[in-house]
Amino acid sequence: MASITLNNIVKTYDDGFSAVNNVSMDIADGEFVILVGPSGCGKSTLLRMIVGLEDITSGELLIDGERMNEAAPKDRNLAMVFQNYALYPHLTVYENIAFPLRLAKDGNGGKAGGSVDEKVQHAARMLELTEHLDRKPANLSGGQRQRVAMGRAIVRDADAFLFDEPLSNLDAKLRGQMRSEIAQLQRRLGVTSVYVTHDQTEAMTLGDRVAVLKKGVLQQVASPRELYEQPVNLFVAGFIGSPSMNFLPATLKEGAGGSVLSSPIGDIPVPAERAAKAQGKGLVLIGLRPEFFEDAALVDEAKMSKGSVFTAELSHLEWLGHEQYGYIEFEPDEKTGRLLSDLAADMDAEELRPQVVTTLSAESRVRPGQPVELWVDTSRIHIFDPESGENLTRDAEAGAELTRRAGQERERELSLARDRDAQNA
Amino acid sequence: MSTSTEALTPDEVEGQKRARRARRNTTIGWWVITIVIAVWCLFPVASILSTSFKTPGELANGRFFPDNPSFVNYEEILVGDSRELFLSALRNSIGIAVIATLIAVVLATLCAYAIARLNFPGKKAVLTVSLMVSMFPVISLVTPLFNMWRTLGLYDTWPGLIIPYLSLTLPISIWTLAAFFQQIPWELEQAAQVDGATPLQAFRKVIVPLAAPGVFTTAIIAFFIAWNDFVYGISLTSTEAARPVPAALAFFTGASQFESPTGAISAAAIIVTIPVVLLVMLFQKQIVAGLTSGAVKG
Numbered sequence: 001m002a003s004i005t006l007n008n009i010v011k012t013y014d015d016g017f018s019a020v021n022n023v024s025m026d027i028a029d030g031e032f033v034i035l036v037g038p039s040g041c042g043k044s045t046l047l048r049m050i051v052g053l054e055d056i057t058s059g060e061l062l063i064d065g066e067r068m069n070e071a072a073p074k075d076r077n078l079a080m081v082f083q084n085y086a087l088y089p090h091l092t093v094y095e096n097i098a099f100p101l102r103l104a105k106d107g108n109g110g111k112a113g114g115s116v117d118e119k120v121q122h123a124a125r126m127l128e129l130t131e132h133l134d135r136k137p138a139n140l141s142g143g144q145r146q147r148v149a150m151g152r153a154i155v156r157d158a159d160a161f162l163f164d165e166p167l168s169n170l171d172a173k174l175r176g177q178m179r180s181e182i183a184q185l186q187r188r189l190g191v192t193s194v195y196v197t198h199d200q201t202e203a204m205t206l207g208d209r210v211a212v213l214k215k216g217v218l219q220q221v222a223s224p225r226e227l228y229e230q231p232v233n234l235f236v237a238g239f240i241g242s243p244s245m246n247f248l249p250a251t252l253k254e255g256a257g258g259s260v261l262s263s264p265i266g267d268i269p270v271p272a273e274r275a276a277k278a279q280g281k282g283l284v285l286i287g288l289r290p291e292f293f294e295d296a297a298l299v300d301e302a303k304m305s306k307g308s309v310f311t312a313e314l315s316h317l318e319w320l321g322h323e324q325y326g327y328i329e330f331e332p333d334e335k336t337g338r339l340l341s342d343l344a345a346d347m348d349a350e351e352l353r354p355q356v357v358t359t360l361s362a363e364s365r366v367r368p369g370q371p372v373e374l375w376v377d378t379s380r381i382h383i384f385d386p387e388s389g390e391n392l393t394r395d396a397e398a399g400a401e402l403t404r405r406a407g408q409e410r411e412r413e414l415s416l417a418r419d420r421d422a423q424n425a
Numbered sequence: 426m427s428t429s430t431e432a433l434t435p436d437e438v439e440g441q442k443r444a445r446r447a448r449r450n451t452t453i454g455w456w457v458i459t460i461v462i463a464v465w466c467l468f469p470v471a472s473i474l475s476t477s478f479k480t481p482g483e484l485a486n487g488r489f490f491p492d493n494p495s496f497v498n499y500e501e502i503l504v505g506d507s508r509e510l511f512l513s514a515l516r517n518s519i520g521i522a523v524i525a526t527l528i529a530v531v532l533a534t535l536c537a538y539a540i541a542r543l544n545f546p547g548k549k550a551v552l553t554v555s556l557m558v559s560m561f562p563v564i565s566l567v568t569p570l571f572n573m574w575r576t577l578g579l580y581d582t583w584p585g586l587i588i589p590y591l592s593l594t595l596p597i598s599i600w601t602l603a604a605f606f607q608q609i610p611w612e613l614e615q616a617a618q619v620d621g622a623t624p625l626q627a628f629r630k631v632i633v634p635l636a637a638p639g640v641f642t643t644a645i646i647a648f649f650i651a652w653n654d655f656v657y658g659i660s661l662t663s664t665e666a667a668r669p670v671p672a673a674l675a676f677f678t679g680a681s682q683f684e685s686p687t688g689a690i691s692a693a694a695i696i697v698t699i700p701v702v703l704l705v706m707l708f709q710k711q712i713v714a715g716l717t718s719g720a721v722k723g
Contacts, residue, residue, distance in 0.1 A: 053615050073618040086616035090634045099630075100620040152620065 002064040002159035002192055003029045004050060009059035011045050011216075019045040021216040022059070027160075028407075030414055032186050032193045033221075034207035036200060038239070038348030042216035043196045044164055050194060051080050051162050063159060074103075079153030080162040084169065085145045087137040087152075094133040097123055097151040104156075123151045126185070143174045150185070160192040167202065179205060187417045200240055204228075208410045209403065212236050214346060222399060223406030229380075230399030234285065234389035237382060239347050243290050243325065246356040247343070247384070249336035250286045252278045261286055261381075264330035265356060266310040270378050277392040278383045284392070285339070287382035290325070293358035295366050296373035307377040314368040315355070321362060326374075328356040339386055470698070477691035484687050498692035507677055507689055513665040514673030518697065521583055521669060522651035525590035530644045532591075533598030534636070538628065540599070541606035542614075552599070559596035566592075567660045574661055581663045589657045594647035601646065605639030606632070641708050649701060670697045 004027040011020040020042040027033045035043040048054035050061060052073035061068045068076055079100075087096050095102075101116045124130045127147040137145055146166060153161050166182070167175045183206050186193050197203055203210045204224040212219040212227065212235070220232040224240075231237035237245045250261040250268070252275060259275030260267040263286060270278075278284045296309045318325040332340065332354045340354065358374065366372040383392045476484070478494040486492075502511040540548055570589060571580070579585035609632060617627035633640075658672035668676075674693055677686035 051619055053618070072623075073615075074621045074623060077621075078619065080616070080619045082612050082616055084610070084612060086610065086612035088613060088617075088631055099617070103621040103626060103630075106626070152616075156620070 003027060004160060004192060004194070005060075005062040005065070006046075006050075007060040007062070009046065009049060009061065010057045011042070011049060011054065012057045019216050020049070023213075023216075023218045024059075025211060025218065025221055027192060027194065030190045030192055031410065032183075032195065032206060032208045034203040034210045035194065035196045035213060036198065036203040036210055036239075037213035038346070039198060040215075040348070041213040043198075043213050045216075046213070047080075047162050047164055047194060047196045051078050052076050077156075077159045078162055079156050079158035079160070080164065081146075081149045081153055081166045083165045085137075085149040087145055087148055089137055092134055092136055093129060093140070093148050093151075094120055094124075096137065096148055097129075097133075097155055100152060100156045119155045120151075123154045126154065127151050142170050143178060146170065146178055147181075150182070154185075154189070158191070160194065161186070163193065163195040163197075165196055165198070167197075168199070182206065187413050188421070190414050190417060200242060204240070208406055210240075212239060214239075223403040225406060226399040226402040229402065230394050230396070231287075231382070231391055232394060233391055234287075234343060234384050235346055237287050237384070237391065238343055241289060243357045243359075245287045245289050245382070247285045247287055247340060248330070248356065249283055249332060249339075249386075250278075251283055252281070261383075264332065265312050265328055268310065268376060268378060268381070269308045270381060274378075274381060274383065274393055281385065281392075283335070283386055285336070285384040285386050287384060287391075288356070288376060289380070290357045290359040292377040292380055293326075293356075293360065294375045294377075295360050295364035296375040298361050298364055299375045303377075304375065306379045307375050309373055309375050311371050312374055313371050314358075314366065317366070317368045319362065323362050324360050324364065326358045326360050326366065326368070328358065330354055330356065336386075473691045473694050476688060477695050479688055481688055484685065498688040499696075501689045502677075502693050502696075507686075509665065510673055510676060511670070511693055514668050514670045515697070517583070517665075517667050518652060518669040518671075519700075521586050521590065521667070522648055524583070525587045525594055525651040526644050526648040528587070529591055529594035529598045529647045530640060533595055533602050533643065534633075534640060536599050537602030537606050538632065540603045542611075552603070555596040555599050558592055563593070563656050567656060570657075571660055580661060581667050583667055585661050586657055586667055586669065589661070590651045590654060593650050593654065597650065598643045598647050601643045602636070602639055605636060605643075609635050645704055645708060648704065652697070652701065 006023055006025045006027075009020055009023045010018070012018045023042075023046060025033075035046060037043050045054055049056050052068070052071060056069050063076060063078075088099060091099065097120045098116050101119060105116070120133075121130070124133055127150060129144070129147055129151060132140060132144060132148075137148060140148065149166070163182070167178050170178060179202055182195075186206075195202070195206060207224055209221055210224055210227055211221040214235050220227060220236045222230075227236060227240045231240065231245075234247070238247070248263040248265065250263040253260050253262050253267070255267065255269065258269060258272060260269045261275075261278070261284075262268075268286070292307075299307075312328045314326040315329045316327050318327075337354065360366065360374075366374075381393070384390065385392055472489070475490055477498050478496070479491040480493070480495050480497055483491055501507055536551070539545070540551065566589070574580040574585050579588070613631050613635070614627045617631045618624065622630065653671065654669070655671040658669040659675065662668040662672060670693065674690050677689050677693070
């Protein structure tokens with residue numbers, strides 16, 4: 001087990017392309033950290049630099065406080081699960097899992113701790129591979145191959161596990177299953193893990209902390225909750241969450257009952273302290289998560305006062321059983337249109353349609369094509385600077401608190417897993 | 426099945442029949458082509474085989490099959506007068522071809538691996554030069570080599586043939602192996618390195634076993650080239666010390682000056698063909714095997 005520290009890591013390729021730019025990060029012992037971002041953001045490169053398959057142009061990589069920049073992959077004692085599993089096709093499952101152990105044995109003249117067989121059998125039991133040990137990888141299903149790749153990592157008592165999009169080749173159902181298996185395994189072993197993915201569900205569910213990267217630059221490292229509730233900028237706000245956050249151009253106006261943000265879907269009254277952030281900015285972008293909206297008819301009194309009601313026309317409605325998505329279309333002005341399409345390009349997403357997605361209760365009887373009364377929670381509204389993308393309403397204190405709590409939760413889960421192991425032993 | 430046929434309109438039934446006929450015609454076509462090619466390739470071999478069983482008197486009788494097959498030609502070269510000439514040549518051929526193949530495969534494996542995996546200046550040059558060497562007409566090299574070898578003392582020795590054979594076998598070995606290495610996923614090697622292997626261990630334990638079918642194929646091709654050579658064999662040797670079989674055949678004589686040695690030559694040709702056929706049959710599986718399937722996602 002070990003901690004991993006990245007100090008100002010830079011990767012510049014020979015052709016001058018800079019894949020990773022000045023990334024600094026501390027990964028604590030036993031922590032599960034996710035690197036997430038759209039394709040080409042440098043997340044895989046960063047992982048490969050940690051494991052030693054890619055040279056570090058500048059900056060420093062420390063594993064347990066020791067500088068590892070120059071160490072060969074084999075000397076870093078890290079285990080890696082590759083996207084395509086990279087199983088050795090000429091070896092059986094057993095020999096695949098035993099491979100690192102046999103190498104270690106060769107390395108120190110035949111005296112390795114514990115017998116190879118014992119360790120392989122133990123790993124196989126843990127991953128339910130016992131009856132497949134004599135088979136060749138070619139004859140296994142995708143999920144089984146994935147588990148063999150994990151087995152090869154587990155047997156080694158490596159200092160950390162590195163995962164490079166390990167689930168992207170599995171179908172959706174299996175992916176969900178493997179995701180929870182990986183999460184449980186990580187807690188059980190209490191091993192430091194770095195996991196690269198472009199799938200935000202994986203990022204949110206697996207990570208103690210998630211690092212969001214954009215074009216090689218680290219945007220924010222925080223617990224999933226902090227990323228969701230206190231995103232540092234437009235990119236993080238838009239990237240995390242599905243359906244993603246709605247962005248609307250707005251200008252601050254002083255109305256009768258206080259400040260309002262005038263947006264294409266109507267004037268939205270905002271609390272004074274939020275309004276103060278937008279003061280003097282002219283045009284701002286407001287960010288509203290789909291679940292901030294609700295059918296006004298279904299909102300109870302106590303909640304009503306936290307937000308405001310406006311009238312809009314839904315262009316269409318999707319009923320999903322447990323909730324429904326209502327879409328409100330709007331005409332953005334040229335500047336916001338450009339801003340939104342730039343953002344979509346950054347996130348590697350389709351062209352963002354100028355529409356607001358609202359998540360409404362499944363009971364709601366609102367119908368598209370006619371004016372409906374919607375309630376929006378204005379106490380949680382985000383206001384972004386359209387130039388820098390900075391989140392003006394971010395409460396760093398509250399965010400840090402969320403991440404602190406996630407850290408405590410991790411400690412608790414790890415100690416629980418340790419206790420369980422102690423009992424079983 | 427009958428119900429589904431009944432449900433079809435006459436037109437559709439006719440269409441199905443046509444499709445079946447077309448398929449049958451294609452199959453027949455392939456068989457005809459296969460047989461023509463097989464006859465074309467095997468007729469000379471069959472002719473040599475049948476000649477090798479003819480007695481000297483039958484050689485010129487113009488019939489394909491020997492009237493009374495005999496082993497007289499085989500006796501002649503294995504235990505008879507030509508024994509010395511043939512057996513020493515056979516020994517030379519096997520020794521020289523095997524050594525030339527081994528050296529070529531070992532060198533080519535290392536070279537091809539570097540070409541497939543590493544980026545170094547002059548990579549293209551290595552490939553181009555090796556291709557040029559193999560394109561160079563052998564006959565134009567023979568005379569200078571003859572003079573050089575005589576000065577260096579390599580004339581009529583095994584190394585004197587092994588070295589020029591390398592110039593024939595190395596280029597093709599490098600090219601086939603480089604293509605083969607490029608098919609092996611990079612990740613396997615990286616995985617091995619992360620698992621704690623040195624680059625050499627990763628090469629030995631992961632790449633070599635996976636490359637084995639390719640190495641076998643290459644070795645067989647290289648062996649054939651060395652085994653079949655005639656020009657170097659006849660020009661750079663003068664005695665039984667190093668003369669290989671293809672060259673030795675030219676030195677066979679009949680029982681008397683007036684008898685042609687055709688029968689003995691045929692018998693010798695059949696004997697030198699046997700190892701080649703055996704090799705192909707033995708390693709057919711390795712040549713065809715695709716060991717890499719299942720290495721990565723499928």
